[in-house]
Amino acid sequence: MKNVIISDATLRDGSHAIAHQLTKENIAEYAKAADKAGIPIVEVGHGNGLGASSVQVGLSLLSDVEMLETARENLTRSKLGIHVIPGFATVRKDLEVAFKLGVDVVRVASHCTEADVTERHISATREHGKEAYGVLMMSHMASKEVLLDEGLKMQSYGAEALIIMDSAGAYLPDDVEDRISHLVANLNIPVGFHAHNNLGMGIANSLTALKAGAQLLDGAARGFGAGAGNAQLEVLVAVLEKMGYHTGIELYPLLDAADLVEKKIMKVVPSISSSSLVSGLAGVFSAFSKHVAAAAKEYGVDPRDIFFELGRRRVVGGQEDKIVEVAMELRDGKVRGAHAE
Amino acid sequence: MKNVIISDATLRDGSHAIAHQLTKENIAEYAKAADKAGIPIVEVGHGNGLGASSVQVGLSLLSDVEMLETARENLTRSKLGIHVIPGFATVRKDLEVAFKLGVDVVRVASHCTEADVTERHISATREHGKEAYGVLMMSHMASKEVLLDEGLKMQSYGAEALIIMDSAGAYLPDDVEDRISHLVANLNIPVGFHAHNNLGMGIANSLTALKAGAQLLDGAARGFGAGAGNAQLEVLVAVLEKMGYHTGIELYPLLDAADLVEKKIMKVVPSISSSSLVSGLAGVFSAFSKHVAAAAKEYGVDPRDIFFELGRRRVVGGQEDKIVEVAMELRDGKVRGAHAE
Numbered sequence: 270m271k272n273v274i275i276s277d278a279t280l281r282d283g284s285h286a287i288a289h290q291l292t293k294e295n296i297a298e299y300a301k302a303a304d305k306a307g308i309p310i311v312e313v314g315h316g317n318g319l320g321a322s323s324v325q326v327g328l329s330l331l332s333d334v335e336m337l338e339t340a341r342e343n344l345t346r347s348k349l350g351i352h353v354i355p356g357f358a359t360v361r362k363d364l365e366v367a368f369k370l371g372v373d374v375v376r377v378a379s380h381c382t383e384a385d386v387t388e389r390h391i392s393a394t395r396e397h398g399k400e401a402y403g404v405l406m407m408s409h410m411a412s413k414e415v416l417l418d419e420g421l422k423m424q425s426y427g428a429e430a431l432i433i434m435d436s437a438g439a440y441l442p443d444d445v446e447d448r449i450s451h452l453v454a455n456l457n458i459p460v461g462f463h464a465h466n467n468l469g470m471g472i473a474n475s476l477t478a479l480k481a482g483a484q485l486l487d488g489a490a491r492g493f494g495a496g497a498g499n500a501q502l503e504v505l506v507a508v509l510e511k512m513g514y515h516t517g518i519e520l521y522p523l524l525d526a527a528d529l530v531e532k533k534i535m536k537v538v539p540s541i542s543s544s545s546l547v548s549g550l551a552g553v554f555s556a557f558s559k560h561v562a563a564a565a566k567e568y569g570v571d572p573r574d575i576f577f578e579l580g581r582r583r584v585v586g587g588q589e590d591k592i593v594e595v596a597m598e599l600r601d602g603k604v605r606g607a608h609a610e
Numbered sequence: 611m612k613n614v615i616i617s618d619a620t621l622r623d624g625s626h627a628i629a630h631q632l633t634k635e636n637i638a639e640y641a642k643a644a645d646k647a648g649i650p651i652v653e654v655g656h657g658n659g660l661g662a663s664s665v666q667v668g669l670s671l672l673s674d675v676e677m678l679e680t681a682r683e684n685l686t687r688s689k690l691g692i693h694v695i696p697g698f699a700t701v702r703k704d705l706e707v708a709f710k711l712g713v714d715v716v717r718v719a720s721h722c723t724e725a726d727v728t729e730r731h732i733s734a735t736r737e738h739g740k741e742a743y744g745v746l747m748m749s750h751m752a753s754k755e756v757l758l759d760e761g762l763k764m765q766s767y768g769a770e771a772l773i774i775m776d777s778a779g780a781y782l783p784d785d786v787e788d789r790i791s792h793l794v795a796n797l798n799i800p801v802g803f804h805a806h807n808n809l810g811m812g813i814a815n816s817l818t819a820l821k822a823g824a825q826l827l828d829g830a831a832r833g834f835g836a837g838a839g840n841a842q843l844e845v846l847v848a849v850l851e852k853m854g855y856h857t858g859i860e861l862y863p864l865l866d867a868a869d870l871v872e873k874k875i876m877k878v879v880p881s882i883s884s885s886s887l888v889s890g891l892a893g894v895f896s897a898f899s900k901h902v903a904a905a906a907k908e909y910g911v912d913p914r915d916i917f918f919e920l921g922r923r924r925v926v927g928g929q930e931d932k933i934v935e936v937a938m939e940l941r942d943g944k945v946r947g948a949h950a951e
Binding site: 441442468469470471472473476491492501503504505507508511512521524527528531538539540541542543546547550571573 | 782783809810811812813814817832833842844845846848849852853862865868869872879880881882883884887888891912914
C-alpha cells in the first residue's frame with residue numbers, strides 16, 4: 270500500500286472564493302474538523318499567502334497573526350502550513366513572525382520560471398528548523414525541462430519537496446504524466462501536484478500525478494477555491510483509499526469537514542461555469558473572470574474571445590491591465606476572436 | 611482525427627433533477643440551442659423515459675406527446691432521441707406514438723442483467739426504420755462477461771449500438787477500460803458510455819471509454835442530472851476537441867446552451883455533496899438520497915451507514931422499501947455501520 274501525503278488548501282486557496290473574508294470561527298471550526306479527520310497538513314491564510322493582504326490583491330478580514338494563532342490553537346496532530354510568495358512575504362517581517370507562531374510547513378512559491386526569488390525564504394525556513402517546500406505556480410506555461418531546472422534550484426536552496434501547481438486548471442492527464450515523471454526521475458526530493466478543476470480533471474489529474482510518481486497531493490474540501498475550484502479533497506481521499514492508497518485520513522470526519530465548509534464557510538459551491546471552462550482552455554487564471562466580464566460588457570465584445578486572446582499572449586496574474594487592452598483591440602478589429610480563427 | 615458521436619441527455623436525465631417539471635419553453639429553447647451547436651442526438655423526456663410519468667416515479671409536467679412535439683419542432687439537424695425502459699413504455703401505446711411524432715433514435719434500456727426484456731422494443735424500432743440502441747443501466751453491478759452476454763442479446767435483437775451506463779457514478783477509469791475494451795473486442799456494433807460524476811470522474815471516465823474503443827458518449831449540459839450529475843457536456847466536448855477528437859459541435863453555441871440551462875432550467879448546479887460521494891462509493895442510485903436522509907433522521911442513524919449497507923445488499927431502483935428496513939436494522943444494532951467495519 271502506497272502512502273500519499275495530503276496537504277489541505279481549504280483555508281488558503283478557498284480564501285480567493287470569499288475575497289479573503291475568513292473569520293476566526295471559520296478557521297477554528299475547520300481546523301478542528303480537519304485535525305479530527307487526520308489531515309496531515311492544513312494550510313491557512315490569505316489566498317495569495319503570507320503578507321499578501323493589500324488593496325491590490327484584496328484585504329483579508331483577519332491579520333496573518335490572527336489567522337495563524339487561531340489555526341494553531343485548534344490543530345493538535347495536523348501540521349500547520351503556509352503559502353509564501355516572496356514579494357508579498359518578507360523574511361524578517363513576515364516569515365519570522367510565522368515561525369514564532371508555530372508554523373510547521375512553509376510552502377515557498379513563485380511563478381514557474383522564477384524559482385530564483387525563493388532562495389532566501391527557503392533557506393530561512395530550514396535555518397529555523399521548519400519544513401520547506403518549493404512551489405511552482407502556473408506550471409502549464411513551462412516545459413518539463415524548464416520545470417526541472419527551476420525545481421533543481423529549489424532543491425539546491427533546501428526545499429524538501431517540489432509541488433507543481435496547475436493554477437489555470439489547464440492540464441489534461443498526459444500533460445501531468447509528462448511533467449511529473451520527468452521531475453520524479455531527476456529530483457532527489459518528493460514531488461507533489463496541486464490541481465484545479467476547470468477542465469473537470471481535478472481528481473483524474475491528481476491520480477495521474479500519483480501514478481507518475483508524485484507523493485504529495487493538494488486538495489480543498491468541497492473544492493473550495495476560485496472559479497471551478499480545486500481538486501475536491503474528500504472525493505480525492507475517498508477515491509485514493511478505494512484504489513488502495515493510504516492517506517491516514519478518516520472518511521466520515523472528512524465528510525463532516527466538507528459539510529462544514531459547504532454550510533458555514535463557502536458562499537457558492539464551485540462548479541465549472543462556461544467562463545471557468547474557457548479560462549482553463551485558454552490557460553488563464555480563473556481569477557480574471559470578473560475583470561474579463563466587465564471589460565467585455567464595456568467594449569461590447571465576447572468575453573470568451575478575451576480569454577483566448579489573453580491565453581495566446583501568455584498573460585499572467587499582475588497583468589490585469591492587459592484585459593482592457595485586449596478588449597479594445599477586439600472591438601477595433603485589430604485582433605479577431607482567437608478561438609474563431 | 612477520430613470521430614465521436616455525442617448524445618445529449620440534458621432534457622431527459624436532467625428531468626430527474628427537477629422532478630420531471632420541464633416546461634415547453636425549456637424544451638423549445640434548449641432544443642433550438644443544441645441544434646444550433648450541432649449536437650448529433652438530443653434526448654427528450656421524463657427522467658425514466660417514455661411512458662414513465664406516474665405517481666410512483668414522479669409525474670411529468672408535460673405529456674410525452676407534448677415533450678416530443680415541442681422538441682421535434684425545434685430540431686432541424688440534431689436527431690431526436692428517447693430513452694425507453696420496457697415496463698414503463700409499451701410498444702403499442704407508447705413507442706408507436708413516438709415513431710409518428712418523428713423520433714429518430716430509440717435507446718432501449720434495461721437493468722444490466724435483464725436485456726431479455728428489450729427484444730420487442732428494439733425489433734419494433736427497427737421495423738419502423740428508426741435507429742435502435744441498447745442500453746445497460748447500473749452496469750457496475752455486472753462483470754464484463756455478463757455485460758457482453760447481455761450486449762450480445764441486444765445486438766441479436768437488432769440494436770445498432772450498445773451503451774453502458776454508470777448509473778451510480780461508481781466507476782474508476784480502470785473499471786471503464788476493462789469493460790469497454792472487452793465489449794468493443796467482442797461486439798459487432800459500436801459501444802458507448804454514459805457517465806455520472808459521483809466520484810469526480812465523469813469526464814475522465816468518458817475519455818477512458820474512448821481510448822478503450824468506445825465511439826459514442828453521453829453528456830448533459832452543465833452536468834444537469836440528479837445528485838452529482840452527468841458528464842458535463844460542454845466540458846467533455848471542449849476537452850475532446852483539445853485532444854484532437856472530432857465531435858462536429860461548435861464551442862460557443864454549446865457554451866450558450868449550457869448557460870441557458872444554468873440560468874433558465876436548473877434549480878441547483880450539480881456538485882459532489884457528501885451524500886452523492888457516498889452513494890457513488892457504495893454503488894447506489896443517487897436518486898435514493900432524499901429517502902435515505904429521511905430514514906436516517908427518523909431512526910436516528912447515520913445516512914452514510916445506510917448507503918454503504920444498501921450497496922452491500924446490491925439494492926437497486928424500485929427497492930426503496932429496503933431503505934427503511936436497513937435504517938431500522940442499524941438502529942437496532944442488527945447490522946453495524948458498513949464502512950466502519
